[in-house]
Amino acid sequence: MNSPSRYRSVFSPGLFAGQVIVVTGGGSGIGRCTAHELASLGAQVVLVGRNLEKLEAVQAEITDDGGKASTQAFDIRHEEAVRNAVAAIVALHGRIDGLVNNAGGQYITPLASISAKGWEAVIHTNLTGGFLVARECFLQSMQAHGGAIVNIVADMWGSMPNMGHSGAARAGMVSFTETAALEWAASGVRVNAVAPGYIASSGMDHYPPEAGDMLRAMRNTVPAGRFGNEAETSAAIAFLLSPAASFISGSVLRVDGARPQVRMGWPMPVPKAQVQQRRAVRPFDGFHRAQTPRVFKDADEPND
DSSP, X not given: OOOOOOOOOSSOXXXXXXXXXXXXXXXXXXXXXXXXXXXXXXXXXXXXXXXXXXXXXXXXXXXXXXXXXEEEEOOTTOHHHHHHHHHHHHHHHSOOOEEEEOOOOOOOOOGGGOOHHHHHHHHIIIXXXXXXXXXXXXXXXXXXXXXXEEEEOOOOTTOOTTOHHHHHHHHHHHHHHHHHHHHTGGGTEEEEEEEEOSEESGGXXXXXXGGHHHHHHGGGGSTTSSOEEHHHHHHHHHHHHSGGGTTOOSOEEEESTTGGGOOTTSOOOOOOHHHHTSTTTSOOOOOTTOOOOXXXXXXXXXXX
């Protein structure tokens, strides 16, 4: 873990000053990193998740760094809980200017082994829950005041073997993004998505130990030859929330090192270390509190 100092965002200080931005799944991983960056840029961040203890830990980090954050613990899959929580956020802060629909989760298993209950759990978490939060933010605030929504999807182009339930949900979220961008445009609401590829984040710690070798080898399928990091994903989210993206809506911004372009028959030499450090492609070390996933800590591969 890097020693705490200050988030090193590429965006202008005060970019989101005076704005209230909700980040679901804000207690860990990409959500935690994004919340830190948005708070460092002046936003009042509302951390959402089911585990209040994790949310309060991130809230304390942000406060220690000089930012502003509050928490709302609820299950995004439950319609009434979502409705009540969004109402509480609006009552406390007056409005909602931005939403980062980041909460999600899945497990590794082939389609033939997925039960109806397992399928529905992943669909509800990665699609239905995101829809409910976005709908309520729109109805209770953005319809009157405008705003920006960024839905977090995944690299599901060309399929997601062993995670077909997640691939179906993420593809559905892309379609929802495009439809909401059209239907809500008249209210001054932009809706986009960010599709992270192989990102070294704490989400990898939820997979079973036997998946470790597979996870560590995934970098070899990326033309860039490495994993992305949370700060590189957060920067894409911040851009789409920002005024610089005011004419972008209904789009998906991929953060994946060109992995979906890999084709059979095309050689995949892993770039040498000095190539990976060239200015245009070297990792962006923005998050001062970044934590290396456990699966990489004792591995032979270098921590990316």
